[in-house]
Amino acid sequence: MSKFLVTGGKELNGKVDVSGAKNAVLPIIAACLLTSDKIILEEAPDLLDVQVMSQVIESLGGKIKRNGKRMHVSIREINSVETPYDLISKMRASIVIMGPMLARKGRVRISHPGGCAIGSRPINWHLKGLEALGAQVRMDHGFLDVSATRLKGARIYLDFPSVGATENIMMAAVYAEGQTIIENAAQEPEIVDLANFINEMGGKIRGAGTNIITIEGVRELHGTTHTVIPDRIEAGTFILMAAACGGEVLVSNVISAHLKPLLAKLDEAGVIFKEEDDGIRVISKGNYSAVDVKTQVHPGFPTDLQAPMLAMLTRAKGTSVITETVFENRFMHVEELKRMGADIKIEGRSAIVQGIDSMYAAPVAASDLRAGAALVLASLTAKGTSEIREIHHIERGYEDIELKLKGLGAEIIKVE
Ligand code: UD1
Numbered sequence: 001m002s003k004f005l006v007t008g009g010k011e012l013n014g015k016v017d018v019s020g021a022k023n024a025v026l027p028i029i030a031a032c033l034l035t036s037d038k039i040i041l042e043e044a045p046d047l048l049d050v051q052v053m054s055q056v057i058e059s060l061g062g063k064i065k066r067n068g069k070r071m072h073v074s075i076r077e078i079n080s081v082e083t084p085y086d087l088i089s090k091m092r093a094s095i096v097i098m099g100p101m102l103a104r105k106g107r108v109r110i111s112h113p114g115g116c117a118i119g120s121r122p123i124n125w126h127l128k129g130l131e132a133l134g135a136q137v138r139m140d141h142g143f144l145d146v147s148a149t150r151l152k153g154a155r156i157y158l159d160f161p162s163v164g165a166t167e168n169i170m171m172a173a174v175y176a177e178g179q180t181i182i183e184n185a186a187q188e189p190e191i192v193d194l195a196n197f198i199n200e201m202g203g204k205i206r207g208a209g210t211n212i213i214t215i216e217g218v219r220e221l222h223g224t225t226h227t228v229i230p231d232r233i234e235a236g237t238f239i240l241m242a243a244a245c246g247g248e249v250l251v252s253n254v255i256s257a258h259l260k261p262l263l264a265k266l267d268e269a270g271v272i273f274k275e276e277d278d279g280i281r282v283i284s285k286g287n288y289s290a291v292d293v294k295t296q297v298h299p300g301f302p303t304d305l306q307a308p309m310l311a312m313l314t315r316a317k318g319t320s321v322i323t324e325t326v327f328e329n330r331f332m333h334v335e336e337l338k339r340m341g342a343d344i345k346i347e348g349r350s351a352i353v354q355g356i357d358s359m360y361a362a363p364v365a366a367s368d369l370r371a372g373a374a375l376v377l378a379s380l381t382a383k384g385t386s387e388i389r390e391i392h393h394i395e396r397g398y399e400d401i402e403l404k405l406k407g408l409g410a411e412i413i414k415v416e
Contacts, residue, residue, distance in 0.1 A: 011247035037223030099171030246286030252279030290318030
């Protein structure tokens with residue numbers, strides 16, 4: 001099992017390029033199932049999760065080739081409707097194949113994804129939406145069997161603006177007869193990227209990025225070349241690392257509009273940054289004040305930046321209250337941060353973080369992707385050398401994180 005050895009206390013300086021967004025490319029690869037034509041994806045990050053999604057597509061009959069940041073996807077024929085259990089259980093996000101499989105093949109058999117470290121994460125709203133379009137859902141020996149002879153457009157109100165449910169319904173509705181309207185839809189930038197991709201293939205989706213999305217059913221989609229948006233969570237993580245460590249870092253290849261909820265909080269905390277043409281420049285001495293943060297759906301503060309933000313605030317002046325409203329049980333990083341000297345108390349869905357002067361190194365383990373990023377951030381500021389285990393979680397979502405950090409002057413080594 002590989003691990004990171006991180007020696008803290010170094011300033012970060014220089015420029016770091018953000019990769020394409022994991023949470024955009026995953027549903028986009030799934031959407032490739034909607035056409036038999038060839039697709040080229042530019043800025044596709046080479047991540048463990050992307051490899052798993054590629055294997056899922058290959059298990060259904062697709063062909064995928066990677067050439068640097070470019071991916072060639074070709075799914076001329078789909079010769080299976082069932083995805084192996086071990087692939088779905090490796091990555092919950094692979095449930096977004098349900099919508100496009102239903103649209104193109106009229107059936108999909110997928111093992112129930114079950115829970116994960118950050119909560120039970122049910123998929124009831126995905127299934128409710130697909131049923132509203134005319135699909136039948138059966139549970140059989142741990143498998144979900146979803147099928148439809150014909151999908152028909154419908155008006156679907158989501159109880160909560162779920163990202164995955166919005167994506168699945170949007171893709172299922174692409175070939176449905178007539179119009180589908182998703183109300184209380186998720187508004188995340190990754191939804192907009194997926195809708196843009198489908199429209200580039202000939203789809204008719206309007207309203208992505210607002211809470212009402214309209215999908216007009218079409219007969220056929222064709223091939224295209226699409227450039228994936230930059231990863232706002234990776235960008236946010238580097239911005240937080242730069243703020244915490246001190247130094248001057250240009251985080252480039254970002255869409256700053258996607259980072260507004262984070263930038264507003266950093267401004268409130270007294271972190272100095274500039275929005276420039278090619279990125280966001282953070283100029284920090286590693287001093288900042290405590291702020292209260294509440295995670296919300298977009299355009300609120302993203303839950304995926306809660307853990308790195310909390311790690312940064314462990315050294316702020318004053319007391320911060322961080323409230324997680326999107327996922328239950330998303331404070332797994334807190335116990336590990338406490339092992340590094342952090343002063344944090346959990347009260348219900350909030351973490352009360354009393355800022356301290358400095359953290360110390362400790363052996364810690366990543367419980368999930370963003371918790372892992374929080375531990376990397378904390379160990380970059382801690383005194384001594386921390387050992388971070390279970391880094392496969394981190395590599396699911398951060399491309400070349402140790403190389404990128406080394407490029408900024410951090411002392412980080414990956415040990416196999
Ligand atoms: C996506 C992102 C994830 C991010 C999350 C919220 C991907 C691959 N993952 O996850 O990084 O943290 O959005 O921005 O894009 N829920 C239900 N029933 C459902 C669906 C969701 O109860 O049918 C609940 C979940 O348990 C969770 C909340 O709704 O508490 C939000 O989930 P959702 O927006 O669906 O997140 P994901 O699509 O799983």
